[in-house]
Amino acid sequence: AQTVTQSQPEMSVQEAETVTLSCTYDTSESNYYLFWYKQPPSRQMILVIRQEAYKQQNATENRFSVNFQKAAKSFSLKISDSQLGDTAMYFCAFRGGGADGLTFGKGTHLIIQP
Amino acid sequence: EAQVTQNPRYLITVTGKKLTVTCSQNMNHEYMSWYRQDPGLGLRQIYYSMNVEVTDKGDVPEGYKVSRKEKRNFPLILESPSPNQTSLYFCASSPGQGSFYEQYFGPGTRLTVT
Numbered sequence: 001a002q003t004v005t006q007s008q009p010e011m012s013v014q015e016a017e018t019v020t021l022s023c024t025y026d027t028s029e030s031n032y033y034l035f036w037y038k039q040p041p042s043r044q045m046i047l048v049i050r051q052e053a054y055k056q057q058n059a060t061e062n063r064f065s066v067n068f069q070k071a072a073k074s075f076s077l078k079i080s081d082s083q084l085g086d087t088a089m090y091f092c093a094f095r096g097g098g099a100d101g102l103t104f105g106k107g108t109h110l111i112i113q114p
Numbered sequence: 115e116a117q118v119t120q121n122p123r124y125l126i127t128v129t130g131k132k133l134t135v136t137c138s139q140n141m142n143h144e145y146m147s148w149y150r151q152d153p154g155l156g157l158r159q160i161y162y163s164m165n166v167e168v169t170d171k172g173d174v175p176e177g178y179k180v181s182r183k184e185k186r187n188f189p190l191i192l193e194s195p196s197p198n199q200t201s202l203y204f205c206a207s208s209p210g211q212g213s214f215y216e217q218y219f220g221p222g223t224r225l226t227v228t
Binding site for chain 1: 145147149154155156157158159162164170172202204206216217219221222224
């Protein structure tokens with residue numbers, strides 16, 4: 001079974017700063033996807049970015065990028081030029097090739113201060 | 115609009131009173147699943163379904179039942195709810211099983227069992 005660990009329960013940064021959220025995972029699979037989901041106060045789960053394990057190039061979506069280190073089983077999320085609307089819970093998630101669904105970390109509560 | 119819907123969005127009930135939370139998707143997805151979210155624990159999968167009449171247990175299935183009689187619907191049944199089932203519940207769907215497919219989440223159902 002795979003596990004996902006987010007070691008930062010809460011982080012707080014000033015608006016416009018860059019922030020990095022950490023995620024490590026453990027799996028014996030070679031083909032998998034990793035995801036970052038954002039959960040704002042509305043509680044909706046919003047996909048921020050995803051990374052295919054067999055791609056070495058790090059995924060980027062506008063201000064959001066990842067640092068994927070496959071050998072180290074690390075998948076951090078970098079948010080550049082942070083905005084007040086980035087305040088939310090962020091969940092790292094893993095999905096392997098089997099029939100089961102996503103395995104989530106416990107989440108990081110990110111607070112962007114004005 | 116492509117979406118996953120859940121009803122009700124909020125529910126307060128008493129111990130032992132059977133309830134059903136409905137989930138419906140209009141994207142013709144084969145794969146559907148239920149998660150519960152608890153503070154400090156992230157999201158954990160309860161049950162999933164790979165297609166009509168095919169369901170299987172996730173990580174925390176105790177106290178829950180599901181059925182998949184139609185492709186679009188995947189209700190979650192609590193036959194005798196208990197206070198430890200107080201949680202935020204999410205239904206999700208994806209075009210198929212496996213890591214390639216993104217999961218689309220419903221808006222969540224906040225359940226309180228007294």
